[in-house]
Amino acid sequence: MRLKITLNRTSRQRMLPMDYQYLISAWIYKVLKQADKDFASFLHEKGYGLSDTKLYKLFCFSRLDFGKPKMWKERKLFEIKEQEITLQISFDVSEAATHFIKGLFMSQEFYLGDRFNGIDFKVTSVEALAEPEFSETMHYRLQTPWVVSYKPEGRKYAQYLKPNEPMFNTLSVKHLKEKFLNTRKDGTIETPIVLKLCGPSKRSGFLVKSGTNKETRVVGNIFDFELQAPIELQKMLWNAGVSEKSSSGFGWCEVNNKQMDN
Template identity: 30%
Template sequence: MNFKIMLQSIEPKPCIPINYQYPLSAALYRVIAKGDARYAAFLHETGYGKGFKFFTFSQIDCPFNINREEKYMKLQGNELSFSISFHLPLAMESFIKGLFQSERIDIADKKSRASFMVKSVERLPDPLQTRKENEIVSVILKPNSMIVAGIPAENGKYEYLSPDDQRFTESLIYNWRSKIATCYDENTAQSAILLLEILPIKLAFKPRLITIKAGTPNESQVRGWLNFELKVTAEKRFVELLLNAGAGLYNAMGCGSGEVKLLKNSINNI
């Protein structure tokens, strides 16, 4: 399920951290914990199987100016919005709406802080609603946050890959297959037909670097990419998992969120 959340600032001229992804993720966990502490603890401490959280959120949508020296964003209005996806049954819609309705969300680090109230929560249309679970579909996926792909490095971190590296799509498919194994089982994951194709939309891919836990001893940097689309072909249930849980790495930190730009005809044979 995919929701659009509209926030309204409590104070005028709010400023939020330039690396808002981690603070916003932490704020979302707090909202979930208030509504269902056991579910929140499960997401934060355990996740599904290999630590997957099975939710992700987009970049924020609002006009702003960036102060790069002080590392904050000054919003040009009192509202911002973002989309958030959960891999949950449709019957959970009221539960999710209830979690966020009229909640306060603080987006803050050591240098900047802004407090917001949730103005509205709207479930977005499901473009795959009319398709059968095992029907093979092909969609054009538009990322609305950076997509992170990487392979483990010797130092325990990741070697981040760019979309013009063949290993980029291989990494995304490996990650996707791992999520399927966690959600279903290993045999289902290994037999699943999963196709990904990079579709550049501008002259060059656009890298983006974000800092997680900025200003703390655990600070780290994550590199992802924008300015491309993905042609995704798989069974509907697996495409839905990719949309709801996110593509690639660091989904619960707001990476790998996407939306269906174009739904192609069903495919009987690949």
């Protein structure tokens, strides 16, 4: 389920931190908590899952659509002139939950920013978007980075892989498969999952928990890709993102219609 949320600036502030993704994730959890503390706590602490060792937070969100802002690179800020901007949020939930979740975001008023810079917004509309027509072979275009991490033995920190590294494809497919099987009671995958990159990739990332003692930069890659997989798995990645850390805004993708038509 994807929602298109329209936000209206309600103050004169224009400056927004460039690494705003974590701020959006925190706002989503806050909205859920206001409506259902138990559900929000479950989503944040455990996520969905059938296994004690593999639990996932099955939602994702897009970048903010705010036109062409002025960039203050030295201050790591966007200066946003648009009065109205949009954001898409997706949840991998049953159809019955659509109206409930849609209602949670209606008329929300909130501040998006840190202690120094941010903007006050009000939600003016929430629209449920139609799903594309899925098939077992789909072409996608990433809008936010696909993160694939690997922690070599003896190293303190994880290594973020590039698509041309041997383990990237293997770990990507493994993650998608586990994410699907561990969140479906009767989920099965009887055919191989095949991931194929289409064209060049671009390294991209952003800070998570910026301004805190847990601040870290997460790095992934943006590229077009073809995926051969069961239709139900295609739906899952559409609603939950393809990447690790999807609940922090990584792995948001759109159907690449140009490739689909070829």
